[in-house]
Amino acid sequence: MKLTIAISYLLGTLSLVNNISNVEGNAKLLAREKLREDREKRERRLAGGSDSGLVFSRGYICIIRQQDFAFAVPQQLSGDVIEGLEDVNLLGSSIFQSGGIYDPADVQISDRVGTSSADAAGSFFSGFRLNFAGQRQPKFIPQADPGFFLNGECVATNIMPGTTQIMGHSCLLNLCLGGGGYNCLAIYAGSKFVFDPIELLIPGGGQSVIQTVPTLPPSYPGTIIGGTGLFNGAVGYVDVTTITGSTLAPTDVFSGMGDDSELFEGPQAGYITQKINVVSNIPLPVAP
Numbered sequence: 001m002k003l004t005i006a007i008s009y010l011l012g013t014l015s016l017v018n019n020i021s022n023v024e025g026n027a028k029l030l031a032r033e034k035l036r037e038d039r040e041k042r043e044r045r046l047a048g049g050s051d052s053g054l055v056f057s058r059g060y061i062c063i064i065r066q067q068d069f070a071f072a073v074p075q076q077l078s079g080d081v082i083e084g085l086e087d088v089n090l091l092g093s094s095i096f097q098s099g100g101i102y103d104p105a106d107v108q109i110s111d112r113v114g115t116s117s118a119d120a121a122g123s124f125f126s127g128f129r130l131n132f133a134g135q136r137q138p139k140f141i142p143q144a145d146p147g148f149f150l151n152g153e154c155v156a157t158n159i160m161p162g163t164t165q166i167m168g169h170s171c172l173l174n175l176c177l178g179g180g181g182y183n184c185l186a187i188y189a190g191s192k193f194v195f196d197p198i199e200l201l202i203p204g205g206g207q208s209v210i211q212t213v214p215t216l217p218p219s220y221p222g223t224i225i226g227g228t229g230l231f232n233g234a235v236g237y238v239d240v241t242t243i244t245g246s247t248l249a250p251t252d253v254f255s256g257m258g259d260d261s262e263l264f265e266g267p268q269a270g271y272i273t274q275k276i277n278v279v280s281n282i283p284l285p286v287a288p
Contacts (some may be wrong), residue, residue, distance in 0.1 A: 064099035064272040098151035100144025131213040133245025183229035189222035192201040236280035246270035
């Protein structure tokens with residue numbers, strides 16, 4: 001009798017252990033399934049899938065003044081012979097920028113062909129008509145909110161040998177959208193970027209005045225890698241498109257003479273305007 005009771009007790013205990021193991025295994029499976037579903041939902045939101053209602057997107061305009069833009073060329077090797085800009089090695093050159101952020105509805109872009117006497121670059125270019133890149137400019141610059149701005153640096157990481165053509169860049173940008181300048185998105189861009197900052201479009205037609213038209217850089221994508229303030233934990237992506245640019249900086253590009261101490265010297269005219277489209281998992285405010 002005691003043996004029968006002991007055997008029954010052991011069988012019941014083994015059955016209970018098996019049931020507990022099955023419950024634990026099912027719980028782990030359910031947890032893994034829930035994690036997989038959550039990951040797929042996040043990916044669909046960022047990809048604009050069926051949960052696109054949870055994705056927040058908005059466009060902004062950034063306007064950069066000449067005093068808030070710098071093109072820094074690295075020191076050339078001592079053995080390099082610099083007779084013109086085509087001899088300059090732009091690998092590692094940096095563009096620093098800072099500009100206010102505006103609502104696209106508040107910024108009007110108009111055609112602007114040729115500089116006026118008020119913003120001409122000097123007598124060095126007598127006989128030349130300096131044009132703005134894109135041949136357009138903002139018609140009016142609204143008052144900027146100090147909490148809404150874009151700043152950062154882009155570095156040329158790949159150069160076509162023997163030319164001034166940039167083939168790739170690496171950018172780190174801060175897009176701040178309110179909160180006194182503390183609600184910011186951190187943006188990284190490291191894609192292919194084909195652009196020659198010295199290239200000009202010189203129209204023909206036998207004109208008495210040579211018109212030099214700098215080219216606009218191509219648009220490029222960026223990834224949101226985090227944020228501060230209300231954007232803590234932000235993910236998403238951006239697209240940056242330059243729609244207006246400045247005149248060419250007075251350099252020795254036409255004279256074919258000079259040394260690297262004279263490169264990119266002299267004033268420029270015009271505003272650099274960029275359109276920034278943002279897609280994020282966190283709501284985006286309207287620019288003031």
